[in-house]
Amino acid sequence: DTLRQIPGPFIARWTPLWLGYQAWMGRCYLAIDMKYGPVVRIAPTHFSVAHPDAVGIVYGHSHGGELTFDKSQFYDAFVAGTPSVFSTTNRKDHAYKRRIVSQAFSYRALEQFSPFIQTNVATFVSKLDSMCEKEGSIDLLKWFNYLTFDILSDLAFGEPLGMLATGTSVVSAQQTDGTVKKEDAIALVDKREHISAVLGISPWFPWLARILPDPFYSSGRESATGLADFARRNVWKRLNSGAHREDILGKLIAARESEVDTEMIKELVAETVTLLSAGSDTTASSLTALIYFVKTHPQIHRKLTAELKQVIDQEDIPTHTQVKKLEYLRVVINEGLRHYATMATGFPELCLRGGGTFFGQNLPAGTEISVPAFTIQHHDSIWGDPDVFRPERWLESPEKRKYLSRYLLTFGKGPRACVSAHTNHIMIGLACMETQLILATVIHRYNIELESDHLDSTEGFVHKTKHLLVKLSRKF
Numbered sequence: 001d002t003l004r005q006i007p008g009p010f011i012a013r014w015t016p017l018w019l020g021y022q023a024w025m026g027r028c029y030l031a032i033d034m035k036y037g038p039v040v041r042i043a044p045t046h047f048s049v050a051h052p053d054a055v056g057i058v059y060g061h062s063h064g065g066e067l068t069f070d071k072s073q074f075y076d077a078f079v080a081g082t083p084s085v086f087s088t089t090n091r092k093d094h095a096y097k098r099r100i101v102s103q104a105f106s107y108r109a110l111e112q113f114s115p116f117i118q119t120n121v122a123t124f125v126s127k128l129d130s131m132c133e134k135e136g137s138i139d140l141l142k143w144f145n146y147l148t149f150d151i152l153s154d155l156a157f158g159e160p161l162g163m164l165a166t167g168t169s170v171v172s173a174q175q176t177d178g179t180v181k182k183e184d185a186i187a188l189v190d191k192r193e194h195i196s197a198v199l200g201i202s203p204w205f206p207w208l209a210r211i212l213p214d215p216f217y218s219s220g221r222e223s224a225t226g227l228a229d230f231a232r233r234n235v236w237k238r239l240n241s242g243a244h245r246e247d248i249l250g251k252l253i254a255a256r257e258s259e260v261d262t263e264m265i266k267e268l269v270a271e272t273v274t275l276l277s278a279g280s281d282t283t284a285s286s287l288t289a290l291i292y293f294v295k296t297h298p299q300i301h302r303k304l305t306a307e308l309k310q311v312i313d314q315e316d317i318p319t320h321t322q323v324k325k326l327e328y329l330r331v332v333i334n335e336g337l338r339h340y341a342t343m344a345t346g347f348p349e350l351c352l353r354g355g356g357t358f359f360g361q362n363l364p365a366g367t368e369i370s371v372p373a374f375t376i377q378h379h380d381s382i383w384g385d386p387d388v389f390r391p392e393r394w395l396e397s398p399e400k401r402k403y404l405s406r407y408l409l410t411f412g413k414g415p416r417a418c419v420s421a422h423t424n425h426i427m428i429g430l431a432c433m434e435t436q437l438i439l440a441t442v443i444h445r446y447n448i449e450l451e452s453d454h455l456d457s458t459e460g461f462v463h464k465t466k467h468l469l470v471k472l473s474r475k476f
């Protein structure tokens with residue numbers, strides 16, 4: 001074993017169970033820290049490399065160097081029927097799917113989505129307005145989730161799931177036999193993501209899961225099926241209506257240039273499940289963390305409020321055009337995403353071809369490598385004062401900002417980076433658009449009183465906040 005000298009938890013050398021247990025407990029990113037040094041063996045053939053230089057090598061665009069990486073079989077656990085742009089591990093298949101999905105995320109497409117987003121934000125605001133000054137606290141995470149799920153379903157299925165309107169994540173869906181089934185859509189996404197993040201760790205975990213009586217596994221499997229069924233029903237409903245709408249689903253259908261057949265339905269279901277899970281709780285958790293950071297730093301809060309006041313009239317809900325160029329808002333978001341790390345864990349990549357030398361180690365082909373995002377985003381040598389929430393670090397100079405952006409892994413890097421955010425200048429894309437608009441709206445409109453002095457979070461695949469209890473009142 002040429003890799004024997006690499007440090008790490010003793011048991012992880014022999015079995016993937018150590019890593020599986022950490023994932024199950026929702027704390028992978030905390031367990032894979034710098035305790036053992038930058039290169040850690042976290043499973044028999046999986047290494048975590050917390051070194052700034054590893055980012056470009058593992059997630060870069062280079063396909064011709066000595067070492068080539070591609071997404072590992074970890075992502076098979078995220079496949080819903082057929083692989084999506086996110087879960088496919090085949091490079092050619094990814095290029096095809098990415099070309100199609102990218103058409104739904106072009107700059108022009110985003111402008112067309114803007115009215116849908118704005119309408120959902122208006123519903124969100126009217127709900128929060130009605131809760132202001134009332135007894136009891138409001139869980140902002142819950143309402144951010146309702147909003148981001150409604151936006152995503154509006155864009156991916158043709159209509160919002162109606163969580164904002166009903167004030168619940170339990171949605172009704174018509175079955176093929178005409179009966180109506182009630183499902184908690186947020187819980188489905190949550191469970192599916194968590195179980196996938198555990199099962200993906202080893203090819204034999206799914207087999208083990210089938211024989212284990214633990215309800216975590218069985219309910220996780222049910223969630224995966226439930227979510228795919230849910231997406232299928234919505235895609236069918238949309239196709240049967242024959243309506244054309246300038247939304248994500250409309251663009252995915254148009255980009256295929258073929259007749260509707262079973263293969264196409266399967267692909268549409270896979271993509272819409274991906275988009276619903278990739279785009280909703282990620283954005284909601286990021287927003288929750290951002291509100292928390294801004295509110296716990298009064299000076300930053302004041303500065304941001306002053307910037308927003310310059311472009312938004314007192315009672316108004318801002319438009320994205322008004323807020324998209326606000327410099328301080330941008331760097332507050334950059335810094336919040338860095339500090340919180342919505343994707344905190346490392347995305348596993350597989351070392352392809354004949355392997356090669358990597359950080360002094362001879363890696364055989366088939367070795368999995370990941371670069372832990374949270375650790376990189378808190379690496380002393382890059383950030384200097386990583387534990388301080390300091391948006392100003394992004395304003396020191398354009399060169400510094402470019403340098404820091406290289407190590408902001410919140411949206412991934414390279415060919416598999418998020419479709420909804422430009423990675424070097426992160427304020428372009430659907431996720432950025434939503435985050436800018438919603439953060440600006442809430443900070444501008446409400447007095448927010450935090451009910452807790454800390455932010456609870458856990459990790460599925462995404463690093464999620466658990467809740468954010470606040471008291472709200474209108475400023476104007």
Ligand code: HEM
Binds near residue numbers: 274276409412417
């Ligand atoms: C703040 C919100 C978001 C964060 C932090 C985030 C983060 C990420 C990250 C880190 C990846 C790479 C994951 C990996 O390599 O395993 C990714 C991929 C992806 N994200 Fe996002 N995302 C966000 C919002 C969205 C939204 C709004 C959408 C679309 C509706 C979206 C769609 C996707 C897709 C389709 C991929 C797969 C891309 C590919 O493999 O080519 N994400 N996202």
